[in-house]
Amino acid sequence: MNLASPASPKDYFEHPLETLDVGSNGTRNLLELARAHSARSLLASTSECYGDPDVHPQREDYWGNVNPVGPRSCYDEAKRFAEAVTMAYHRKYGLTTQIARIFNTYGPRMKLDDGRVVPNFIDQALHGRPLTVYGDGSQTRSFCYVTDLVDGLIRLSLSGEPFPVNLGNPHEMTVLEFAEAVRAATGSHSPIEFLPLPTDDPRRRRPDISKAQRLLDNWTPQVPFAEGLRLTIDHIRRQHAA
Ligand code: UDP
Numbered sequence: 001m002n003l004a005s006p007a008s009p010k011d012y013f014e015h016p017l018e019t020l021d022v023g024s025n026g027t028r029n030l031l032e033l034a035r036a037h038s039a040r041s042l043l044a045s046t047s048e049c050y051g052d053p054d055v056h057p058q059r060e061d062y063w064g065n066v067n068p069v070g071p072r073s074c075y076d077e078a079k080r081f082a083e084a085v086t087m088a089y090h091r092k093y094g095l096t097t098q099i100a101r102i103f104n105t106y107g108p109r110m111k112l113d114d115g116r117v118v119p120n121f122i123d124q125a126l127h128g129r130p131l132t133v134y135g136d137g138s139q140t141r142s143f144c145y146v147t148d149l150v151d152g153l154i155r156l157s158l159s160g161e162p163f164p165v166n167l168g169n170p171h172e173m174t175v176l177e178f179a180e181a182v183r184a185a186t187g188s189h190s191p192i193e194f195l196p197l198p199t200d201d202p203r204r205r206r207p208d209i210s211k212a213q214r215l216l217d218n219w220t221p222q223v224p225f226a227e228g229l230r231l232t233i234d235h236i237r238r239q240h241a242a
Contacts, residue, residue, distance in 0.1 A: 001157060002030045003044040005079070009072065009198065010115025016074035023078025024085070031089045031097075040096040042157045043086045045164060047103040047205055048076045057172075057206040060101065060164045070200040083164060090162045098156050103168025103207045107146030107228060108235035118143065121179055122236045125188035135197030137176030140204040144169035145228035148221035155216040168207035169221040185229050 005022050006012045012019040027043065034041035050058045051066035066076045083099055090097045106118040114120075124131050144167070152167040159165075173181070179192055212219050 001042045001044065001153065002027060002082075004030075005044070006075070007046075008115045009075075012075040013071055016071075019074045020078045023075070023082045027082040028085050031085065031095065034097075035089065035093055035095055040098070040157065041086070041089075042098040042100065042153065043082055044153075045083050045099050045101045046075070046079045047101055047166070047168065047207065048072065048202075049080050049083065049101060049164075050202075050205070051076060052200060052202045053204065056204055057170065057208040058166065059208040060166055060211055067200050071198070072200050087162070096160075097162050098159060099162070099164040100153055100156050101164045101166045101168075101207075102149065103144060103166065103205065104141045105144050105146055105149045105168070107232055110232075112236065112239060117141070117175060117178065118232065119236065121182040122186065122233055125182050125186040125190050126233075126236060126240060128188060128190055130191045130193035131179045131182065132193050132195050133175055133179055134195050134201065135175075136194065137179065137192075138174050139197070139201060140172050140174050140206065141178070142169055142172040142206045143178075143225065143228070144221055145223035145231075148223055151222075152212060152216065152219050155219050156212075159215055161215050165212050165215065166207040166209055167212060167219075168209065169225075170206055170209055171221075171225055172204075172206040173225075181225075181229060182233075185226070186233055 004026055006019050050064040054065050055062045086097045089095045110119045112123050121131050156165055
């Protein structure tokens with residue numbers, strides 16, 4: 001399973017060339033290794049392949065709306081190349097490959113300074129600092145708890161499907177709704193601070209998971225948002241205590 005890549009915008013903005021390298025050359029190296037050992041190879045791709053989507057929710061047959069020269073392109077285009085090179089190995093050498101398009105995932109053991117919205121808001125709320133909402137907070141995301149994603153990845157790796165499969169939780173909310181949920185779940189009185197929206201930040205994102213349900217023995221995320229949020233907050237509290 002090739003999950004090697006920065007995945008937080010903060011990280012790939014800081015390391016654009018490494019992000020391009022790992023998605024392109026790194027993925028090709030792993031495909032060569034898989035070929036040499038007649039191994040299966042699963043690529044962790046991303047909902048970022050859809051860019052700022054014109055189609056909602058996103059199905060796997062949507063080709064996406066990616067800015068090829070914007071600041072996110074180092075990640076988006078590396079992953080799109082990774083999908084292309086994976087399909088080329090599958091077609092040319094008959095390698096058994098799978099491609100997971102992973103949507104926003106969260107849970108315990110994310111870095112506190114990861115930069116993504118889930119650890120950011122929880123860390124800020126627990127410290128009583130302002131929750132930093134980018135833009136007006138009307139953009140949407142759909143958050144999947146990590147154990148549900150891992151279950152989907154394992155099922156996909158055992159499937160015979162070479163074309164991309166969305167893995168994510170279709171439970172969609174605005175960033176502002178997410179901020180309110182974090183405040184409520186932590187009992188925090190942190191104010192909300194509105195900061196500029198990063199360039200090309202997708203306006204909305206929600207997976208259509210009907211393909212995964214059809215191919216992966218009715219795989220469907222099981223962990224409700226409130227439960228996943230509580231487990232993640234508990235973990236970050238323990239990290240603060242330590
Ligand atoms: N975001 C935010 N405040 C933060 C971090 C992120 O409002 O402190 C927003 C970000 O602009 C995006 C959404 O939350 O609209 C999800 O961002 P994240 O970096 O977690 O992942 P992305 O979906 O952009 O890859």
